[in-house]
Amino acid sequence: MTHETLGSGAGMGASAGRVETQHVRLHDEDDPFVLESGEKLAPVDVAYETYGELNAERSNAIVVCHALTGDAHVAGHHGEPKTEGWWDSMIGPGKPVDTDTYFVVSSNLLGGCAGTTGPSSIDPATGKPYGLRFPHFSVRDLAKVQRSLLRKLGIERLYAGMGGSLGGMQILQWALDHPQEMKNALLICASSRLTPENIAFSSVARNAIMRDVNFQNGDYYGTDRQPDSGLSVARMLAHITYVSGQALERKFGRERRETEGPTFGIDFQIESYLDHQGDKFLKRFDANTYLYLSRVMDYFDPFADEAAAVERLRGNPTRFLVVSFDTDWRFSTAHSLEIARILEKAGCDFVREEIASPWGHDSFLLPVPAYHQLVRDFLAGKR
């Protein structure tokens, strides 16, 4: 969710080393991608990275899906250690997702802004960036594009799918749609249904972007007016929900900066931190992608028809790991319990665990020992 987090995000063990983002065209005009809505999209290019080696049986692949603001660069570095991937503590040689054993594939999501076709891509019909003319898509579409990528890489079955937050939502959908293709599904601080409070926070973030006078109805590309104010406010707001009050207390308390009495600038350290998060985000993220990927979460509701979902899950051979963190208030343990409730009803094989960690939702990005051990053991079939 964030590249820089509150906790100690330092990786453990060896790095996956130097990796490169690769690009592939999965769909073109002769073979467009058909969205769940029925709309067609072409071309669809995908940026992805891989770590480790695919074994001869093609049985050791793990797909990693990123969350709202992630990208394909999950592990290793792009030539210098400072560019380590966002889940480098989790993935690499000897790490919980051991790239000496597994072949890991991660791609930038459809609608993204880091190499995969999205609203900033050129619409061949107009020769201009799509902007808000990019079609809406579903979590199922997000998973489907990644499934196409795996096919392209010659992978029919996954040893595991894993992701945190929106990443876990994609894995859940994927496991529901193609249970025979996913041996293990790791749903980390995920949700099967956003609460109205979740939607409310995302709605305000989108409002910050769209009410920015420089938003220009999404056609800001190539102009000298970008919705930077709105995007940074959206990020600052969202960031509060990624961390726990306890983490903020521990890290910043009421510590002040050296201002003489009140100003409307940065008087408290917590304000400096948020400001930094907002600014940094502008350099790497596209406002329209924020709109699309946050909206797709609002609509995700695979258990809306509970009876049908249970029926469909019955006999599903996938093993599920459902993990939450005790201080996560964005997707609290209640969200994981709801997923587990349905899995249990359907007689699925699952492990559910709440991990103690002070860092809130961002915990999923951090090397929390009990959490890493759980992932390691689950993948090894010891849990």
Add this chain to the structure above:
Amino acid sequence: MTHETLGSGAGMGASAGRVETQHVRLHDEDDPFVLESGEKLAPVDVAYETYGELNAERSNAIVVCHALTGDAHVAGHHGEPKTEGWWDSMIGPGKPVDTDTYFVVSSNLLGGCAGTTGPSSIDPATGKPYGLRFPHFSVRDLAKVQRSLLRKLGIERLYAGMGGSLGGMQILQWALDHPQEMKNALLICASSRLTPENIAFSSVARNAIMRDVNFQNGDYYGTDRQPDSGLSVARMLAHITYVSGQALERKFGRERRETEGPTFGIDFQIESYLDHQGDKFLKRFDANTYLYLSRVMDYFDPFADEAAAVERLRGNPTRFLVVSFDTDWRFSTAHSLEIARILEKAGCDFVREEIASPWGHDSFLLPVPAYHQLVRDFLAGKR
């Protein structure tokens, strides 16, 4: 905090009837208001309302302090029932604060935008609105202006001071500074110290306002460009923190509006609600006032020197009522417990109670029966 809330805000019993906002000049250039910072301010005009009658002994006065976005119009109506004051369920004939018994005074805060001198007032030095040249002030200053008003009305001692949220913070400061003048102090979902998370939310709200390109560094008055986008986003964001997730679930759930599939407009009822809150706010509130009154809360920290605070409180004759609501996550019960901890340490006479109510922080505005009974009993000396 809000004029329209999630719960049933209907008043109970008789209304205080038709009331009018009155205006008084408390300080002029010959007698400027001296802020805690040492700065001087003149003129200082105050808008206020009164309800009920001051008795002959002048012993039945209750001052009500408003919260961040309130105003002087607490009870009764301005000629038609639709204009009922924001705490009309609490204050009126036969109500918990019974205007057949008590004389209630409420004024718009210093820095406000509803009749009291604030950043939208004309700075006599320039002949133009102050904007961000308005001096910063403290919670003590807010209380001090109201104390001047009471003196002007011939009131030396208060039967009680009461307020919710920032309102309660003013009462706390007042009781600390002038314990002999306040017989009862009612601190409702108040705080003696904002957490970094509290500050973070306010900081993002201020950023939304100040990064709005129409903010013009606060000098938007009389121009055709107002920071409406920023102010509405600030309000929408703050509003989420005023209600509980439980209340949003109960009231809106994931109920959809009639849109065909996803849009970036108002697809969910919760979005419609927030949008309405944001828009409505623009009609009655000034962005600069939002900045000043939210900042004053960040700095409030009367127990920063705990030993000194305890020493100062010792022997304080004021009776305190410290009330919180179980679903309030803006100023949770932890905030009230912290106030009570200090009061207890100093041997003060206090009642602390957490009220069960599903409506979050906004509960303080609602006719929650156990809460209203507690206020009634406390004022009658039965608690």
